[in-house]
Amino acid sequence: MFGLLVNAIVAGLLLGGFYAAVSVGLALSFGMLDIANLAHPAFIILGSFIVYTLNIDFGVDPVVAGVLALPFFYVLGSAIYQIYYYSFERRGEEALRGLAFFFGILFITEVALILIFGVDYRFVTAPYIGPSLYIGNAELPLRMLVPFMVSIVMVGLLQLFLSKTFIGRAILAVSQDDLALKLMSIRPQRIKNIAFAISIATASLAGACLIIIQPVEPSIGRDYIGRVFAIVVLGGMGSFPGMLTAAMLIGVMESLTATFYGPSWSPAVAFGFLLLTLAIRPAGLMGR
Amino acid sequence: MSALLQVEKLGKRFGGFVALEGIDLEVTAGERVGLIGPNGSGKSTLVNCITGALRNESGTVHFDGKRLDRLPAHSRTRLGLARSFQLPKPFHSMTVAENLHVPALYTVNARHGQHLSPAQIDARVDEVLTQVGLHEKANRRPRDLTQIEMRKLELARAMTAEPKLLIADEAMAGLSHSEVDDILALLLRLNAQGVTVIMIEHIMRAVTSFSQRLVVLVAGRKIADGAPEEVVRNPEVVKAYIGE
Amino acid sequence: MPYVPTRYFCLIVALVTIAIAFASRLATNDYFFFAGYVVLQYVVMATAWNILGGYTGYVNFGTAGFFAIGAYSAVVMHKLFEPPLIASIVVGGFMAGLVGLGMGYLTLRLRGVFFAIATLALAIVLQTLVTNWDFVGGARGVYIIRPETGPFGHPYIQYLFVLMLALSAVAICIARAIEHSKLGYGLATIRDDELAAEAAGVPTLRLKLIATVLSGALMGMAGAPLPYYVTYLDPSSGFNLAFAVNSIAMPLIGGTSSWLGPLIGAVLLATIQQIATVTISSALNLLIVGVIMVAFVTIAPNGILGLFERGVRARRRPAEKEAA
Numbered sequence: 001m002f003g004l005l006v007n008a009i010v011a012g013l014l015l016g017g018f019y020a021a022v023s024v025g026l027a028l029s030f031g032m033l034d035i036a037n038l039a040h041p042a043f044i045i046l047g048s049f050i051v052y053t054l055n056i057d058f059g060v061d062p063v064v065a066g067v068l069a070l071p072f073f074y075v076l077g078s079a080i081y082q083i084y085y086y087s088f089e090r091r092g093e094e095a096l097r098g099l100a101f102f103f104g105i106l107f108i109t110e111v112a113l114i115l116i117f118g119v120d121y122r123f124v125t126a127p128y129i130g131p132s133l134y135i136g137n138a139e140l141p142l143r144m145l146v147p148f149m150v151s152i153v154m155v156g157l158l159q160l161f162l163s164k165t166f167i168g169r170a171i172l173a174v175s176q177d178d179l180a181l182k183l184m185s186i187r188p189q190r191i192k193n194i195a196f197a198i199s200i201a202t203a204s205l206a207g208a209c210l211i212i213i214q215p216v217e218p219s220i221g222r223d224y225i226g227r228v229f230a231i232v233v234l235g236g237m238g239s240f241p242g243m244l245t246a247a248m249l250i251g252v253m254e255s256l257t258a259t260f261y262g263p264s265w266s267p268a269v270a271f272g273f274l275l276l277t278l279a280i281r282p283a284g285l286m287g288r
Numbered sequence: 289m290s291a292l293l294q295v296e297k298l299g300k301r302f303g304g305f306v307a308l309e310g311i312d313l314e315v316t317a318g319e320r321v322g323l324i325g326p327n328g329s330g331k332s333t334l335v336n337c338i339t340g341a342l343r344n345e346s347g348t349v350h351f352d353g354k355r356l357d358r359l360p361a362h363s364r365t366r367l368g369l370a371r372s373f374q375l376p377k378p379f380h381s382m383t384v385a386e387n388l389h390v391p392a393l394y395t396v397n398a399r400h401g402q403h404l405s406p407a408q409i410d411a412r413v414d415e416v417l418t419q420v421g422l423h424e425k426a427n428r429r430p431r432d433l434t435q436i437e438m439r440k441l442e443l444a445r446a447m448t449a450e451p452k453l454l455i456a457d458e459a460m461a462g463l464s465h466s467e468v469d470d471i472l473a474l475l476l477r478l479n480a481q482g483v484t485v486i487m488i489e490h491i492m493r494a495v496t497s498f499s500q501r502l503v504v505l506v507a508g509r510k511i512a513d514g515a516p517e518e519v520v521r522n523p524e525v526v527k528a529y530i531g532e
Numbered sequence: 533m534p535y536v537p538t539r540y541f542c543l544i545v546a547l548v549t550i551a552i553a554f555a556s557r558l559a560t561n562d563y564f565f566f567a568g569y570v571v572l573q574y575v576v577m578a579t580a581w582n583i584l585g586g587y588t589g590y591v592n593f594g595t596a597g598f599f600a601i602g603a604y605s606a607v608v609m610h611k612l613f614e615p616p617l618i619a620s621i622v623v624g625g626f627m628a629g630l631v632g633l634g635m636g637y638l639t640l641r642l643r644g645v646f647f648a649i650a651t652l653a654l655a656i657v658l659q660t661l662v663t664n665w666d667f668v669g670g671a672r673g674v675y676i677i678r679p680e681t682g683p684f685g686h687p688y689i690q691y692l693f694v695l696m697l698a699l700s701a702v703a704i705c706i707a708r709a710i711e712h713s714k715l716g717y718g719l720a721t722i723r724d725d726e727l728a729a730e731a732a733g734v735p736t737l738r739l740k741l742i743a744t745v746l747s748g749a750l751m752g753m754a755g756a757p758l759p760y761y762v763t764y765l766d767p768s769s770g771f772n773l774a775f776a777v778n779s780i781a782m783p784l785i786g787g788t789s790s791w792l793g794p795l796i797g798a799v800l801l802a803t804i805q806q807i808a809t810v811t812i813s814s815a816l817n818l819l820i821v822g823v824i825m826v827a828f829v830t831i832a833p834n835g836i837l838g839l840f841e842r843g844v845r846a847r848r849r850p851a852e853k854e855a856a
Contacts, residue, residue, distance in 0.1 A: 036645045038593075038652065087830040097829045099591045099648050100784055104826035107777050111819040222773070226653030233646070264664050264671075271657040278646055279638040341727055360737070361730035370731070377728035379721050381789075390721050393714050395733030445732060 003137045008259040009252055014144040016251025020244050021151035021209050022224055023231040024158060025202035030229070031238035032175035033192050033199075035084065038102040041224035042109040043200055047073065047207020048122075048216040049113055055124040062124045063150055066208025070201050077200025080105070081193045089189075106221070113218035121215035129212060147209035154205055158198070159240045171195045175238050223267055230274035249273075290353070292317040292484055293338070293369075293453055298347035300330075300337055307333045308508045311347065315453070315486060320479050322499030322516070323488045326528070329505040331488050332374060335457050339371045340364045352452060365391070366398050370451035372442040374458045374488075378430035384441055385426040388413040391449040413448065420444045420474060436467045443474065453484040460491055468494050496520065504528075538712055542705045549701040553694050565693040569761060571802040572696040573754050577775065578782035578794035579703040580750035583710060584743045585780070586788030589723030590644050594651030595779040597658045598748045600770040601628040602755025607668045607765060610676055616683070617695065621756040628752020629745040631658075636744035640737060659771040673766025676759040692757050703750050707791040710746075719743055751779075774818055778802070781825035787837025796836055 022044060029037045047069060054065035088098040128142035162168035170191045210216060231250055235242035250273060254266040295313040299306075308330045315321050325331050336342040338349055340361030349356040356364050370391075379387050392409045396402055404412065417423045420440040425433060433441060439459050446454055456475060460468045472494055479485050489495040495502070495516075502519040504512040506528040512519045519525055536544075559565065577595060584590050592598075602624030609620040631654075639650045663671045682691025710716045718739045721729035729736050759765045778801065786797025801821060808817050832839055 036649070038649075083830060096585065096589055096591055096644075096788075097784075097833055099593075099645065100780060100829045101826060103593060103777075103780065104822050104829065107773065108819060108822040108826065110773075111815055111822060114815050115813075115819065219773075222656060225649075226656050229649045229653065233649075262664075265660065267660045268657045271653040274653055275635075275638055275650060278642055278650060339731065341730070360735070361727075362733045362735045365731055365733040373728065373731070377725045377731075379724040379728065381720055381724055382717075386717070390717060390729070390734065391732040393717060394735075398733060445728075449733060 008255045010138045012252030012255030014148045016248035017148035017151045019247040021206040023228045025199040027243040028199040039106040041221035042106040043203035044207045045221040047204040048211040051208045062208045066205040069204040073204040074197045074201040077197035081196040123215040227270040230270040294350040322495040322502045325505035330508040368452035370446035370449045371455040376438040376442045388448045395449040455486045538709045565689045567806040574798040574802040575700040576703045576754040577779035578798040580747045581779045582783040582794045584747040587719040588743045591648040592651045594655040596775040597655030598628045598751035599755035602752030603758040606756040624756030625749040625753035629749030632744040632748025640740045663767045787835030793837045
């Protein structure tokens with residue numbers, strides 16, 4: 001019983017680390033830019049399939065493939081922001097139509113992937129898929145540990161980028177106040193474009209992590225919608241440390257639920273957290 | 289005589305930032321009060337706490353003998369507390385006349401013992417539109433209005449609710465000299481009809497000529513409260529506000 | 533357009549409904565009823581979505597969830613009592629309305645985007661619940677035996693068709709009645725500016741809850757006959773994302789400002805899909821719906837109705853523009 005508990009918590013922390021990779025892009029787009037990108041999980045699945053193609057057809061390591069695909073996702077994100085800005089944000093219509101726009105993108109991406117790859121589960125091969133490390137009784141499967149580390153490195157680098165570079169600080173500024181930037185004669189939508197493009201770029205690595213952890217089919221992205229929004233809201237919207245904590249929390253809760261009640265119940269965990277957060281503490285766990 | 293509006297020890301914070309602290313304010317029925325202060329001093333926050341757009345964390349607000357500060361904003365409007373917004377917020381999918389139908393339907397008709405028929409509502413809306421000089425624009429959309437007409441619509445919507453107290457939040461910002469006089473005359477007429485008015489304003493000429501009493505907020509605290517000519521000579525006010 | 537009082541409008545809708553019901557007797561092929569049922573089901577769904585989405589400005593992405601609540605309520609009713617279908621429709625509507633009330637109460641106080649996210653997640657969680665609930669078949673699904681004939685001795689599919697036709701009429705009448713009522717005014721103020729609405733005395737939370745419950749209940753009612761239509765229901769078909777996409781795409785494409793928009797959008801899109809499923813794959817079919825929806829929200833935000841009105845206005849002098 002105790003061993004089961006320890007293993008469930010360790011697995012949950014590893015899972016939570018991976019959830020941080022999935023959520024970090026949304027913490028940037030939704031948390032900081034106030035763009036409710038519902039399609040974010042769909043881009044992650046797209047990332048998984050690109051990594052899958054590079055891995056199966058060219059034998060590229062999944063993580064390397066995720067890095068290789070980064071520029072493509074950056075450009076994609078930039079293009080989507082342009083459409084979003086000119087069609088919704090500038091007109092002040094982001095509420096209803098902007099949401100519908102992203103919902104449409106989510107749907108189009110999913111169906112397009114089904115048309116290309118079918119509905120079968122796809123997986124990648126890499127030396128670290130299969131073996132495990134053991135620390136005492138706790139099992140650390142490498143297919144969980146590698147995504148965990150990729151995720152922590154990615155979140156850490158993004159945090160450094162935001163706090164140390166000029167553009168990073170401009171992104172933080174735009175999340176606080178458009179006007180301040182205008183006074184510095186920086187166009188906010190230029191900064192927002194970069195930030196949104198980065199947020200979509202993270203989907204490439206997150207997609208790589210996802211397909212390392214589990215086989216992927218086009219429609220599993222939906223399972224992540226409630227989860228990523230729960231994590232970002234719970235984490236206090238724009239804060240990376242908060243997001244990381246929330247991701248770990250939800251990872252552990254899901255892992256415990258899966259261990260003691262069965263895996264088919266775990267999708268409900270994130271939603272429960274999301275509703276509770278919205279109802280009781282909309283500012284999030286770490287919120288003021 | 290008891291106060292129409294009584295604010296006691298009101299406090300509001302945003303995260304670590306203290307926006308308002310220990311605000312006491314009394315307004316007597318029929319009074320014209322001016323609320324001034326530099327940008328960011330908490331004037332709009334105070335208005336939002338009184339009208340219910342924000343919830344205050346500490347202190348109380350009483351209006352007409354009833355405690356307000358746990359009531360939702362619409363209940364406060366129904367009790368007789370109306371406001372205009374600093375940035376006009378018209379219902380842009382409706383015509384000007386329809387904009388005024390909303391408070392008639394939802395505020396006047398929601399009050400106990402009152403029920404206006406559709407014809408009476410039309411008449412009431414007509415009357416208010418004539419009073420503010422928007423009669424000719426009754427069937428236009430807000431997007432067709434000029435800046436001053438937009439301000440007038442904002443005031444007209446508050447007036448249609450038949451308030452006891454009207455809070456005009458910078459109703460004259462950005463208007464020309466003669467337009468300011470136009471709005472001032474309107475508010476004075478309203479006050480003469482028995483409506484208590486709190487005016488929040490940056491234009492000193494307007495606020496000092498209008499107000500019987502001036503209240504000064506600086507950095508979330510009330511630093512002066514009295515007759516306009518005394519307040520503008522108060523050294524603390526001069527230092528914090530006019531002197532900057 | 534001259535103003536038609538709501539009671540005459542409903543009378544006209546009733547007459548048209550009866551006319552369609554009788555005209556459908558001319559159909560010799562049952563396929564007409566199977567296809568017509570789906571189109572009408574989308575008329576109800578799109579109209580219901582628009583009460584909250586179009587009139588109030590709150591986006592519900594969980595339409596599949598509300599729809600499935602209706603469908604699975606009917607399954608439970610069928611297994612427990614085998615009641616007449618009408619009773620199951622009422623129960624399905626009630627349950628969906630109740631869920632709408634609960635979720636609305638928790639999330640409608642916040643910005644609209646949180647409500648939208650919560651609805652999206654709701655559909656997923658409800659699917660999890662149903663998948664784990666063996667009584668209604670769990671992940672394996674459940675078979676429902678469709679009776680041979682309806683209560684009046686006609687083939688059952690014709691009965692389902694007429695029921696859905698009546699439900700469409702009810703939904704359209706409700707939508708239209710709201711548009712020209714005090715409630716409609718209130719909902720429009722919420723869509724335009726919530727702070728200003730409260731300041732004008734509009735009890736925004738209560739009105740949003742009313743809209744959510746009405747909209748959710750209509751979706752639940754539209755879902756209740758589904759088990760009898762498909763005869764085999766499993767979670768992935770009950771919670772099919774296609775329901776959600778279609779019931780959002782249809783009002784957005786038709787136009788969200790009045791009852792006519794969702795009707796046009798639903799009839800157009802659902803008919804095209806019914807025809808297209810025969811010729812092309814259903815996945816490609818849905819891809820087209822998604823692309824059309826994105827195109828409309830970016831390029832023609834007021835839908836077909838908006839395009840039409842712009843055309844009319846261009847021919848008329850602007851001074852004649854009247855309050856709709």
